[in-house]
Amino acid sequence: MTAAHPLPTRRADALSRPDLLLITVLLVATFVVILNETVMTIAIPVLQRDLDVPPSVGQWLTTAFMLTMAVVIPLTGFLIQRVGARTLFIVAMSAFSIGTVVAGLAPGFEILLVARVIQAVGTAIMLPLLMTTVMTVVPEHRRGVMMGNISVVIAVAPALGPTVSGFILDHFGWRWIFGFVAPIAVLALIVGAVLVRPVGERVAAPIDYLSIPLAVFGFGGLVYGLAGVGESAEADAAVPVWIPFTVGVVALTAFLTRQLVLQRSDRALLDLRVFGSAQFSLAMGAMVVAMATMLGTFIVVPYFAQTVLGLDPLTTGLLTLPGGLIMGLAGPLVGRIYDAKGPRVLAIPGTMTVSAGVWLLVGVNPSTSPWLLMSANALLCLGLAATFTPLMTLGLGSVEPRLYSHGSAVLGTFQQVAGAAGTALFITVMTVVATADQDAGIVEAEAISHGVQRVFTVAGVLSFVLIAIVCFVRKPHAVDEPESHATADLPESVAVDR
Numbered sequence: 498m499t500a501a502h503p504l505p506t507r508r509a510d511a512l513s514r515p516d517l518l519l520i521t522v523l524l525v526a527t528f529v530v531i532l533n534e535t536v537m538t539i540a541i542p543v544l545q546r547d548l549d550v551p552p553s554v555g556q557w558l559t560t561a562f563m564l565t566m567a568v569v570i571p572l573t574g575f576l577i578q579r580v581g582a583r584t585l586f587i588v589a590m591s592a593f594s595i596g597t598v599v600a601g602l603a604p605g606f607e608i609l610l611v612a613r614v615i616q617a618v619g620t621a622i623m624l625p626l627l628m629t630t631v632m633t634v635v636p637e638h639r640r641g642v643m644m645g646n647i648s649v650v651i652a653v654a655p656a657l658g659p660t661v662s663g664f665i666l667d668h669f670g671w672r673w674i675f676g677f678v679a680p681i682a683v684l685a686l687i688v689g690a691v692l693v694r695p696v697g698e699r700v701a702a703p704i705d706y707l708s709i710p711l712a713v714f715g716f717g718g719l720v721y722g723l724a725g726v727g728e729s730a731e732a733d734a735a736v737p738v739w740i741p742f743t744v745g746v747v748a749l750t751a752f753l754t755r756q757l758v759l760q761r762s763d764r765a766l767l768d769l770r771v772f773g774s775a776q777f778s779l780a781m782g783a784m785v786v787a788m789a790t791m792l793g794t795f796i797v798v799p800y801f802a803q804t805v806l807g808l809d810p811l812t813t814g815l816l817t818l819p820g821g822l823i824m825g826l827a828g829p830l831v832g833r834i835y836d837a838k839g840p841r842v843l844a845i846p847g848t849m850t851v852s853a854g855v856w857l858l859v860g861v862n863p864s865t866s867p868w869l870l871m872s873a874n875a876l877l878c879l880g881l882a883a884t885f886t887p888l889m890t891l892g893l894g895s896v897e898p899r900l901y902s903h904g905s906a907v908l909g910t911f912q913q914v915a916g917a918a919g920t921a922l923f924i925t926v927m928t929v930v931a932t933a934d935q936d937a938g939i940v941e942a943e944a945i946s947h948g949v950q951r952v953f954t955v956a957g958v959l960s961f962v963l964i965a966i967v968c969f970v971r972k973p974h975a976v977d978e979p980e981s982h983a984t985a986d987l988p989e990s991v992a993v994d995r
Contacts, residue, residue: 516634518692520643523586523627526685528650530593530620533678534562535658539799539810540671547671548606555606558613560721565617566913567720571712573625574906575704575766585626586693590686593619597682601675624650624912625905632893632901638836644890645832648824648882657821659799663814705759708766711752718745720914723921767910768903771896776971777904780892781911783844783966787884788912789919790855790956790963794877797923798858798870801949805863805942816871820878827882832890839972840887847883848967852960854880858953863942884967891970923952 537544537558545555576585596615603609627650631643665673722742752767759765772778795817802813834843854877857869889908896904927948934944 515692515694519634519694520627520631520646522685522689522692523623523630524646524650526586526590526682526689527623527627527647528654529678529681529685530589530616530623531650531654532658532661533593533597533616533620535654535795536662536665536674536678537562537658539659539662539803539814540666540674543666543671543810544606544609548609550606557610561610562613562617562620563720563913563917564717565614566621567716567910567917568713569618569621570625570909570913571716571767571906572709573622573909574768574903576622577626577629577902577905579704582626582630583690583693585622586689587686589619589622589626590682590689591619592616593623594679594682594686597675597679601672601679621909621913625902625909628889628893628905628908629902632905633898637894640890640894641835641886642829642832645828645830645835645886647889648828648831648885653821653824653828657818659795659816660814660818660821663809663811667809667811703764705755705764705766708752708755708759711748711755712766713748714744715749715752716745716910716914718742718748720917721745723914723917765903767906768900771900771904771907774895776895777892779966779970780888780895781907783848783884783963783970784888784892784908785911785915785918786959786963786966787848787851787881787888788915789922790851790959791877791881791919792916793919793923793952794855794858794874794956796920797927797949797952798874800927801861801945802867802870805861805945805949806865806867808867812867816867817874819871820874823875824878824882827879828886831883831886835887835890840891840970841967841972843883844887844967844970845964847880847887848960848964850880851877851884852880852957852964854878855953855956855960859950859957861949861953862946884963887970888967891972922955926955927952 541555541558544550544558548555573585580588593616596612596617596619600609600612600616603612628647631640631647635643661677662674665671665677669676718741722738722745753769756765756767756769760768760770772781798816799813802808802816803810808816831843854873854875857873857876861870892908893901893904927945929948930951931941931944931948934947935941939947
């Protein structure tokens with residue numbers, strides 16, 4: 498076993514210029530791929546109309562993307578250790594770039610759907626790769642600042658997506674959504690191919706091929722089932738919801754059981770020993786609730802603004818802009834506070850701010866001012882900015898360095914499943930309430946408003962759960978490898994001198 502880069506416990510305090518360039522390239526590339534996730538939220542109705550497909554078919558542009566992410570992310574922990582950072586970066590950005598170009602030129606729905614799947618493969622790899630790299634090359638006392646930058650990526654990009662999408666749709670048409678992203682992605686690929694280098698240790702253990710289909714059917718079935726819940730609330734689902742849920746639960750149980758056996762010999766596709774840390778488990782639980790609330794809100798607010806308030810796509814997208822800017826400005830500052838004070842001073846008031854933003858939306862109705870939507874979204878984003886950075890830094894900082902890649906994969910997987918769960922829950926609640934009201938003779942706008950009110954009541958309750966979880970978080974002690982492992986991971990000359 499050889500090391501391509503020494504572990505952080507052996508690095509100097511200051512980040513070198515190559516390290517800063519490496520992280521910057523990964524941050525920009527990850528921002529681009531995650532931005533792509535939410536630019537479609539406003540565009541899908543336009544795509545359905547232009548491509549002449551019904552909503553039940555058009556929603557697959559989102560569902561297929563989420564399914565691919567859910568399947569690929571659990572594999573990234575293994576791939577980062579076996580394949581290496583540079584190779585994975587080139588594969589990820591190549592896939593994303595190809596998918597983006599094909600999507601922009603797609604002659605019909607089928608080709609566009611395939612392109613979205615190719616995009617999702619690249620997107621799924623980038624965030625775990627970024628987080629693993631940061632945990633490997635950044636000293637512990639500076640990780641808060643770097644994780645603050647990552648929180649900008651995973652939270653600001655989704656917040657800005659609708660704004661970018663609305664502007665492009667109003668002025669250029671849906672194909673330019675991909676035309677805008679493609680040159681940036683290709684440039685990131687070219688620059689990254691030069692600057693990204695191997696980091697962390699490489700492991701030569703063979704892949705367990707049985708784990709791959711179990712992961713595909715387990716995580717894929719679960720996310721498909723969650724997406725189908727929202728679809729079945731609006732109309733009869735093509736596949737009964739219980740079928741993918743059953744397949745997902747059975748396959749996921751088999752997958753997790755097999756990983757528990759394989760990890761004893763360091764051959765697990767997704768190493769579950771990361772959950773041996775109570776702080777990691779707490780952080781992941783809080784991240785699930787926070788991501789479900791955030792993504793569910795980011796779906797429902799634009800829908801309400803367009804269908805009930807009658808706002809155009811650009812105006813709807815602009816509602817999210819202040820929140821995105823707040824998160825971008827707050828991220829690095831939050832990271833510095835974490836490095837100095839730890840997680841509790843940020844996470845507890847942060848989750849309370851999230852709760853306040855959600856409860857502001859409980860009374861929305863057809864006469865609600867767009868300024869209220871914008872203010873509540875900005876407050877929600879401010880709270881999330883103070884919540885995500887502590888949770889990510891705390892969680893990954895609580896596991897052994899050799900498990901960073903698996904911790905990053907678990908975090909990415911949880912985020913994807915939580916996003917699907919939050920979206921499914923919020924859409925289902927809104928649709929069920931609105932449909933019942935319309936059947937009772939209530940006009941559509943009022944009915945949808947009642948559904949949205951119920952959604953944010955549920956979100957408000959979830960925010961209380963989030964507050965309760967973060968009350969138990971603590972800044973972890975430094976986690977080092979066992980002596981023998983640390984020695985093995987040093988360059989040969991250093992190991993000998995030691």
